[in-house]
Amino acid sequence: MTTSAPDQRTAEEEPAAGRTASGPAGTPRPGDPAGPTDSADSTDSTGSSDPFDKDVLPAPKGASLALLRSLLAPARWPVRIAVVVLLLQQAAVQAGPLLVAFAIDRGVPAVRRGDHGPLTLIGAAYLVSALASGLLQFAFVRITARVGQDVLLDLRGRIFRHAQSLSVDFHDRYTSGRLISRATTDVESIRELLNEGLQELIGIALSVVYVSAVLLYLDWGVGGAAVLSFAPLYLLVRSYRRRSMLVYRERSTAVASVIVKFTETMNGIRPVQAFRRERANEKDFDALNARHLKANGAAMLEMARYVVTSRLVANTALAGIVLWGAYRVADGELALGALAASVLYLRRLYDPIDRLAMFLNSYQSAAASLEKIAGLLAQRPSVPEPREPRPLPERTGGGPGREVVFDGVRFAYRTGGEVLPRFDLTLPAGQTVAVVGSTGAGKSTLAKLLSRFYDPTEGEVRLDGVPLRELAGPELRRGVVMVTQESFLFSGTVADNIAIGRPGATREEMERAARAIGAHDFITALPDGYDTDVRKRGGRISAGQRQLVGFARALLADPAVLILDEATSSLDVPGERAVQRAMGTVLRGRTAVVIAHRLSTVEIADRVLVMADGRIVEDGTPAELIAGTGRFAELHRAWRDSLV
Amino acid sequence: MTETRGDPARPRRRSTVRSLLRLWPYVRPVRGRLLAAALMAVLGSLMSLVIPLALKWMVDGPVADREPSGVWLGGLVLLVLGSAEASLFWARRALTARPLARVEADMRASLYRHLQRLPVSFHDRWPSGQLLSRATTDLMLLRIFLAFPLTFLLVNGVTIVAGFLILLTQEWTLGLVLLAPVVPLIVLCRYFEERYSQAARTAQDRTGDLTTVVEESVLGIRVVKGFGRHRGQERAFAALAGGVRDTELRKAGLLGAVWAVIMILPELALGAALVLGVMRVADGDLSAGTLVAFLSTALALRWPVESMGFLLAITNESATAADRFFEVMDSRPPAGEPASVPAPRAAAGKAGAGTAKAADAWGDEAAGLRLEGVEFRYPDAPADAPPVLRGVDLHIRPGETMALVGTTGSGKTTLTALIPRLHEATAGRITLDGQDIAALPRERLRRLVSVAFEDPTLFSATVAENVLMGAEGAGEPELVRALAVAQADFAHDLPDGTATQVGEQGLSLSGGQRQRLALARAVVGEPRFLVLDDPLSALDVHTEAMVEAALRKVLATTTALIVAHRPSTVLLADRVALLSGGRVTAVGTHHELLHGNREYAALMSGEPRGEEGRTR
Numbered sequence A: 001m002t003t004s005a006p007d008q009r010t011a012e013e014e015p016a017a018g019r020t021a022s023g024p025a026g027t028p029r030p031g032d033p034a035g036p037t038d039s040a041d042s043t044d045s046t047g048s049s050d051p052f053d054k055d056v057l058p059a060p061k062g063a064s065l066a067l068l069r070s071l072l073a074p075a076r077w078p079v080r081i082a083v084v085v086l087l088l089q090q091a092a093v094q095a096g097p098l099l100v101a102f103a104i105d106r107g108v109p110a111v112r113r114g115d116h117g118p119l120t121l122i123g124a125a126y127l128v129s130a131l132a133s134g135l136l137q138f139a140f141v142r143i144t145a146r147v148g149q150d151v152l153l154d155l156r157g158r159i160f161r162h163a164q165s166l167s168v169d170f171h172d173r174y175t176s177g178r179l180i181s182r183a184t185t186d187v188e189s190i191r192e193l194l195n196e197g198l199q200e201l202i203g204i205a206l207s208v209v210y211v212s213a214v215l216l217y218l219d220w221g222v223g224g225a226a227v228l229s230f231a232p233l234y235l236l237v238r239s240y241r242r243r244s245m246l247v248y249r250e251r252s253t254a255v256a257s258v259i260v261k262f263t264e265t266m267n268g269i270r271p272v273q274a275f276r277r278e279r280a281n282e283k284d285f286d287a288l289n290a291r292h293l294k295a296n297g298a299a300m301l302e303m304a305r306y307v308v309t310s311r312l313v314a315n316t317a318l319a320g321i322v323l324w325g326a327y328r329v330a331d332g333e334l335a336l337g338a339l340a341a342s343v344l345y346l347r348r349l350y351d352p353i354d355r356l357a358m359f360l361n362s363y364q365s366a367a368a369s370l371e372k373i374a375g376l377l378a379q380r381p382s383v384p385e386p387r388e389p390r391p392l393p394e395r396t397g398g399g400p401g402r403e404v405v406f407d408g409v410r411f412a413y414r415t416g417g418e419v420l421p422r423f424d425l426t427l428p429a430g431q432t433v434a435v436v437g438s439t440g441a442g443k444s445t446l447a448k449l450l451s452r453f454y455d456p457t458e459g460e461v462r463l464d465g466v467p468l469r470e471l472a473g474p475e476l477r478r479g480v481v482m483v484t485q486e487s488f489l490f491s492g493t494v495a496d497n498i499a500i501g502r503p504g505a506t507r508e509e510m511e512r513a514a515r516a517i518g519a520h521d522f523i524t525a526l527p528d529g530y531d532t533d534v535r536k537r538g539g540r541i542s543a544g545q546r547q548l549v550g551f552a553r554a555l556l557a558d559p560a561v562l563i564l565d566e567a568t569s570s571l572d573v574p575g576e577r578a579v580q581r582a583m584g585t586v587l588r589g590r591t592a593v594v595i596a597h598r599l600s601t602v603e604i605a606d607r608v609l610v611m612a613d614g615r616i617v618e619d620g621t622p623a624e625l626i627a628g629t630g631r632f633a634e635l636h637r638a639w640r641d642s643l644v
Numbered sequence B: 001m002t003e004t005r006g007d008p009a010r011p012r013r014r015s016t017v018r019s020l021l022r023l024w025p026y027v028r029p030v031r032g033r034l035l036a037a038a039l040m041a042v043l044g045s046l047m048s049l050v051i052p053l054a055l056k057w058m059v060d061g062p063v064a065d066r067e068p069s070g071v072w073l074g075g076l077v078l079l080v081l082g083s084a085e086a087s088l089f090w091a092r093r094a095l096t097a098r099p100l101a102r103v104e105a106d107m108r109a110s111l112y113r114h115l116q117r118l119p120v121s122f123h124d125r126w127p128s129g130q131l132l133s134r135a136t137t138d139l140m141l142l143r144i145f146l147a148f149p150l151t152f153l154l155v156n157g158v159t160i161v162a163g164f165l166i167l168l169t170q171e172w173t174l175g176l177v178l179l180a181p182v183v184p185l186i187v188l189c190r191y192f193e194e195r196y197s198q199a200a201r202t203a204q205d206r207t208g209d210l211t212t213v214v215e216e217s218v219l220g221i222r223v224v225k226g227f228g229r230h231r232g233q234e235r236a237f238a239a240l241a242g243g244v245r246d247t248e249l250r251k252a253g254l255l256g257a258v259w260a261v262i263m264i265l266p267e268l269a270l271g272a273a274l275v276l277g278v279m280r281v282a283d284g285d286l287s288a289g290t291l292v293a294f295l296s297t298a299l300a301l302r303w304p305v306e307s308m309g310f311l312l313a314i315t316n317e318s319a320t321a322a323d324r325f326f327e328v329m330d331s332r333p334p335a336g337e338p339a340s341v342p343a344p345r346a347a348a349g350k351a352g353a354g355t356a357k358a359a360d361a362w363g364d365e366a367a368g369l370r371l372e373g374v375e376f377r378y379p380d381a382p383a384d385a386p387p388v389l390r391g392v393d394l395h396i397r398p399g400e401t402m403a404l405v406g407t408t409g410s411g412k413t414t415l416t417a418l419i420p421r422l423h424e425a426t427a428g429r430i431t432l433d434g435q436d437i438a439a440l441p442r443e444r445l446r447r448l449v450s451v452a453f454e455d456p457t458l459f460s461a462t463v464a465e466n467v468l469m470g471a472e473g474a475g476e477p478e479l480v481r482a483l484a485v486a487q488a489d490f491a492h493d494l495p496d497g498t499a500t501q502v503g504e505q506g507l508s509l510s511g512g513q514r515q516r517l518a519l520a521r522a523v524v525g526e527p528r529f530l531v532l533d534d535p536l537s538a539l540d541v542h543t544e545a546m547v548e549a550a551l552r553k554v555l556a557t558t559t560a561l562i563v564a565h566r567p568s569t570v571l572l573a574d575r576v577a578l579l580s581g582g583r584v585t586a587v588g589t590h591h592e593l594l595h596g597n598r599e600y601a602a603l604m605s606g607e608p609r610g611e612e613g614r615t616r
Helices: A008-012 A064-113 A115-163 A167-173 A176-219 A220-230 A228-266 A270-274 A278-330 A335-349 A352-378 A443-450 A473-479 A494-499 A509-517 A521-525 A544-559 A573-586 A598-605 A624-629 A631-643 B016-021 B024-063 B070-115 B120-124 B128-147 B148-168 B172-179 B182-219 B221-226 B230-283 B289-300 B302-328 B355-368 B412-418 B444-449 B461-469 B475-486 B489-493 B509-524 B541-554 B590-596 B598-605 B609-616
Strands: A404-412 A418-427 A432-436 A457-464 A480-483 A560-567 A590-593 A607-612 A615-620 B369-376 B390-395 B401-405 B429-434 B449-452 B529-533 B559-563 B575-580 B583-588
Touching: A008 A064, A008 B541, A064 A115, A064 A176, A064 B230, A064 B289, A064 B509, A115 B182, A115 B221, A115 B230, A115 B559, A167 B221, A167 B609, A176 A220, A176 A228, A176 A352, A176 B182, A220 A228, A220 A335, A220 B598, A228 A278, A228 B128, A270 A278, A270 B070, A270 B120, A270 B449, A278 B024, A278 B070, A335 B024, A352 A544, A352 B355, A352 B412, A404 A443, A404 A494, A404 A544, A418 A443, A418 A615, A432 A443, A432 A598, A432 B598, A443 A480, A443 A560, A457 A521, A473 A480, A480 A544, A480 A607, A480 B016, A480 B148, A480 B172, A480 B221, A480 B609, A494 A509, A494 A607, A509 A521, A509 A544, A509 B583, A521 A544, A544 A573, A573 A598, A573 B172, A573 B509, A573 B598, A590 A598, A590 B590, A598 A631, A607 A624, A607 A631, A607 B449, A615 A624, A615 A631, A624 B221, A631 B541, B024 B070, B024 B148, B024 B172, B128 B148, B148 B172, B148 B289, B172 B230, B182 B230, B182 B302, B221 B230, B221 B529, B230 B289, B230 B302, B289 B302, B289 B449, B302 B369, B390 B401, B390 B559, B390 B583, B401 B412, B401 B598, B412 B449, B412 B461, B412 B475, B412 B529, B449 B509, B475 B489, B489 B509, B509 B529, B509 B541, B575 B590, B575 B598, B583 B590
Parallel strands: A432 A590, A432 A607, A480 A560, A560 A590, B401 B559, B401 B575, B449 B529, B529 B559
Antiparallel strands: A404 A418, A404 A457, A607 A615, B369 B390, B369 B429, B575 B583
16 A cells, blocks of 8 residues: 555656756757747847857866765765665565564564564564654665765855856856856756655666566566566656756746746846836836746646656556466466565555656756766866966065066957057056046056956967966955945945955954045945945945945055056046045055046156057157147147136 | 835844744645644654664663573564664654745745745845845755754754753652753743844855855956956955854854753752762662662753754744845835736726727827926935936827937836836826826736836747747747848748747847847737837947848837937937936937037037047
8 A cells, every 4th residue: 555655756847946046048059949038039130150149058068967976075985875875774664564574474473472472573563664764764864865965065166166257258158147157046956856856866766676676576477578568668768858948948948938037137226216117117027037938837747747647657557467466376386475465565666756757857857967067067267377477576676566568468359350450568666657548548457458358369478577377366466456436335234245255354453445435434424334234225325435445445455466457437526536636655665557437646656658449549748748749748738628 | 914014125123033933834735734743753762762762662671681582572673673763753744844945936936936926126226145045045954944943943942841840750869960951941042042033144144245246246357357356256255255154153153152051050059969869869868779760760861851942043044034034025016016906096097998999089289209207316316316207298199209308317118118117117108098106016027018128138938939928929930020120031041040049048149139039028029009219229330220220121010119319210200209317308309309409419510620520
């Protein structure tokens, strides 16, 4: 009787939850008929063949498997132990019916004889098996949970560290949304597999092997027939696998577009409300949601289809084998008892088919996720850490500044498109250089090369004679720090955010930096001063204030070379003035590159570079250039006019 | 159902059943199907119970008697029962597949709908990751709960009760022995349930925090790299990931413990019943057959009892998911929802009258944009903190352009957010052509007022769609005009012109380009009122000059408020208002203020001496 019970569960349990969220995007493969899921709803207008448009980045063959193996490698022993524990646990569970038979066959007559020994023994055995089955189950759950969680911890850490080590040009192209879904939803679908899938698989394998062996032991004929019946079941499983892959892919594509729309709306809630996008958004969202609904329903129906067909096959096989067995009993070829036992075991044999489908589902979605993660991990940073880092030489001269040399540097994007043609440039230590030019002139690219966000396509950038490529990360950041226009604040306090410049700095040092840049007053006016949580009121620290915090961060870092890329764009005039005044002292002796639209910044510079179309077209002191007749003189005049 | 409305920040822990009962409004439409499916499940498990009986009958009867016709009959019966069982399984799933997918979709749609209408202050408090996990993972969990544990809690519950009734009628003393563990089981399960649901909630929250760190480390990658702070981020991540692991392990430990208890206690009772039964059989009180029947029935109940453990676990997680869902749904949009009647303050402004008409009726004094004693305090600000705005009075005449100037953090952006009611003024009133904005449906108000934000957000859509969302019914000519005003003609040179996809999923544009498109979006509808928050900050000098020239024409025909940081932007305006200490302290032309107001002069020129030095 017990044999029939578990099939309820198996037949009914849903494919695990996390899978559905297996990432904003399905599992596109090159040449996949399902198409690039990422832009499934949008006409992929650029039509480029850039692999970054796809979700799955190119990875060497077998990368997923290699990744899985390396993740599970430290868990080799715990997995083995878990298998043994489960074997013992199953034995303890199966002992129950046997003990019942034993009690009736041996115990009863013994008691009647007045001998309570066997019964006591049976009672004790029952007690032991009950305790063992429970405690071993507990141990099994604990061990597999530990294995699963350790693997996840490892995997999460790897993705995180890798994403951090990938260079900025990767981040520029692989959108943040995708990267985030790699680290969250894809990991989640692997978690599902590890949490439930692994347990299922071991359980299924054990029970199939165990039951098949018993059947074969009972009777070669019945056992053989049962094993043969695996053939149509195998075909069914295969066909289900194929079909479910399609529906689940559609479903994950559908859920991906739902997620994208959702996130976009919530992140842009101000414009959404201000431009009354609610209705239009709802219409769009309803369409996406309906598509997900359809895919979701289809996936569940596909499962239903599999359940009914596999069960039909199993029940038909059961009826057939029983019938055949009955004839063989009639012919005297088979013992009645053997048939009776076989029949009960047969039911149990077919129980795990449905569970297998569930496992397949979570396996498939985990495999798709694993593929995407492996593709991400296979990306080599285009700005790699040096293998044999060199230290910066001791500073010569009094100031903190260092000399910067661009030697035969040329920069072009990987996809082609030259941004900076070959050029040479030397910035002496301690010089403050302003770079001006219109949008797209290549100013920011210059800054990114100097801060080693990018490596030049040709030539090299040197800091005090040492190529940037040969500096280790921390050494590089002691050398060069860049403050950008978008000063991102991390959750935590204002102090935490300033401390990013130099962890371990004292409160006094932070306040000094903040004061120097004119940020101290607004910070102390915040509800908790420096200890105000920026995330709780993140929306309330204005863009200008964020930039000031960014500045304080940079000051605290105390680098040899400071790059300011549009770092004052959101400041008001007094703010900008304060920053400039501060820069007078802060930049003294430091090498500085200041990129600004606003020419007020230029006044503090020792030297001005005017860029146009990726080339440096003018180079000189501000006074020289203003006095001249070039672009800068013209720009400067226009700017002066705008001031009054 | 709504009386237990929780405080959005810190929800009270509700009972599992209560939490799940709140799902009823969503489940109601599919209740018939769900009930039918439950019936199918009961029938299906009956079949599963009957099939072994049929097998037994066949083996004991026709096979033992070596009777071929009976064997065939038995085979046929088996086949029929097997097919019936399979069909019932199928029917249950087929019945609920689409309806339950619909429940999930409906809940998601209503969450989305609700969130879109919650005030900006709500969104400031809630990271989008937290909201997203409610819209996806939590809702999926709820669908699964409705599809499976809900049904089988019923089915297994019924089976257990029926089974015990059979046991008690067969042999009541032994039945009582088997029933003995019920009370400790319930007590222990409740104990674990409580612990588990706490752990589940912690796990979900910690996972949310982890997601936040991941998001930030990706979004702030340039800062992290710029300062070489990978280590610090990694440490923060490792600590949180370790925390997630620990709570997950704790969950697993509790689950394992529940399993163990649920396996051991009934088994012990069964063992006791076996020993007692054997004694009584030996004494002749009981037939061996009855004992076997009794024990096999008891064994058949083992699965339903054991399954209760994980059914309850899923149920608990579902209750947590439901709590998290309703936590957001219970946050109320501010008073005066779009569809509702005008708010109490409506008395002052004649709601329903066209604005233009109202303007005529109210004459010059009321016309234009007027702020009277406007006060604003963030809802979650500490009680002792002064309000950001305390009594702002300002009148912008029709057709006038007013620049708003003030130090960084003086509340300029906050003030602009009050006009389209992204935030609600906490006191005072704002009128447009005499009409109190609190009395206007938001939809109408926002049609009247067009905004460009300092931080320009583009949506994943084409350039044209992004710009045209500023105006209903606008077409190509308006688009071209708006792009020209914002000096955003670069849009025509994009790969697909104005049909190029931009936003997160499309072409990435520079800050200046995005700002110009956002400006185009604000002006495309030729709005009556225009609010611009430092709209030119990311533009270079050249472009800025061109935008200003074009913008001047647009401003001539609208009533506008422009947040300005720079003299060049201020010069777009007819008059300037100085915001200081939460009040407007001075209004006048740029030149008046420059000479008559020291604070303003300092704001505009930074250091007066520098200004003089340059003019010399």
